[in-house]
Amino acid sequence: MEKLVPDALVQALKKQKYHLVGRHSAVKRCKWFYEALTSGRSCYKQKFYGIKSHQCIQMSPVAFYCTQQCLFCWRAQNGDLQIKWDEMKLPEWDSPEEIAAGILKAQGKILGGYKGNPRTIQERFREAWMPKHVAISLTGEPTLYEPLGELIRTLHAKGLTTFLVSNGTLPEKLANLSEEPTQMYISVCAPDEKVYRRVCRPQIGGAWTKLNETLALMPSFRCPTVVRTTVVKGYNMEDVDGYCKLVERANPTYIEAKAYMHVGFSGLRLGFDCMPSHKDVYNFALQLSETTGYRIVDEAVESRVVLLSKKEKPTRFDSD
Numbered sequence: 381m382e383k384l385v386p387d388a389l390v391q392a393l394k395k396q397k398y399h400l401v402g403r404h405s406a407v408k409r410c411k412w413f414y415e416a417l418t419s420g421r422s423c424y425k426q427k428f429y430g431i432k433s434h435q436c437i438q439m440s441p442v443a444f445y446c447t448q449q450c451l452f453c454w455r456a457q458n459g460d461l462q463i464k465w466d467e468m469k470l471p472e473w474d475s476p477e478e479i480a481a482g483i484l485k486a487q488g489k490i491l492g493g494y495k496g497n498p499r500t501i502q503e504r505f506r507e508a509w510m511p512k513h514v515a516i517s518l519t520g521e522p523t524l525y526e527p528l529g530e531l532i533r534t535l536h537a538k539g540l541t542t543f544l545v546s547n548g549t550l551p552e553k554l555a556n557l558s559e560e561p562t563q564m565y566i567s568v569c570a571p572d573e574k575v576y577r578r579v580c581r582p583q584i585g586g587a588w589t590k591l592n593e594t595l596a597l598m599p600s601f602r603c604p605t606v607v608r609t610t611v612v613k614g615y616n617m618e619d620v621d622g623y624c625k626l627v628e629r630a631n632p633t634y635i636e637a638k639a640y641m642h643v644g645f646s647g648l649r650l651g652f653d654c655m656p657s658h659k660d661v662y663n664f665a666l667q668l669s670e671t672t673g674y675r676i677v678d679e680a681v682e683s684r685v686v687l688l689s690k691k692e693k694p695t696r697f698d699s700d
């Protein structure tokens with residue numbers, strides 16, 4: 381089999397509990413999957429949108445590839461741990477069917493580890509064998525995966541909902557998605573190009589312009605859309621008016637402001653002090669609310685995230 385990245389990277393990812401699927405996809409157990417199974421606590425997306433944490437698969441079809449190298453990212457980036465590979469040298473892709481089957485298998489393997497664990501909540505354990513949701517968000521830029529629309533369609537055909545998180549640098553891919561996700565996130569982590577280059581460190585030319593093209597495209601989506609800002613203390617919390625202009629262009633259904641968390645490989649790039657408190661995030665969200673007119677409708681203190689919405693109530697996906 382063609383080797384896509386150095387063995388040292390594969391080993392580093394495995395050490396961080398990534399389950400590699402096929403040649404370039406991955407599943408990782410989310411902290412909240414564990415919490416939901418063992419303590420009954422759930423992630424903020426369950427609180428906001430009804431996504432059940434113990435029935436959620438956190439995955440990526442592009443574990444090694446991205447168009448940005450954000451300072452705050454938890455993924456391994458070229459050069460981390462002195463491991464080098466080309467994050468933009470794309471492979472021949474595994475098919476959507478292979479990836480869908482592979483992530484379900486990997487999730488089953490993860491879940492199998494909870495059998496016999498005295499802390500496992502049995503009812504949740506039984507339910508967890510029937511995943512309902514896929515978060516295409518783990519790592520990498522998913523729009524680099526050529527047949528992304530087909531992957532989304534394949535997952536939907538299996539009765540799964542999908543949340544897609546993109547950095548918006550490939551507007552032509554988003555414009556031509558053959559199937560929309562259930563909900564689409566675009567990361568907007570800078571109010572202007574200068575901050576964008578410093579914080580998101582694009583690896584392709586014209587990335588800021590492309591992100592702005594994506595924002596202009598967002599109103600054409602039928603699914604709920606989200607502008608997601610990862611807030612990093614000392615880096616991107618100024619110039620709320622700049623963010624407001626970007627939000628106006630995107631006219632998203634929601635805005636999520638979320639604190640940078642000092643986890644994964646981000647610790648190689650940023651210190652603990654770059655994590656804003658929930659109060660910091662709330663104050664940032666409050667300023668956004670005042671400038672954009674979006675209302676603060678929910679928050680999750682533990683995850684340091686605040687939800688702003690233009691709708692009275694967010695659409696929930698737990699109606700059954």
Ligand code: SF4
Nearest residue numbers: 410423433436438515
């Ligand atoms: S929606 Fe996100 S945070 Fe919640 S369980 Fe799934 S991957 Fe984890």
Ligand code: SF4
Nearest residue numbers: 446448450453520547
């Ligand atoms: S766009 Fe996402 S995956 Fe890529 S470096 Fe930034 S946070 Fe990480």
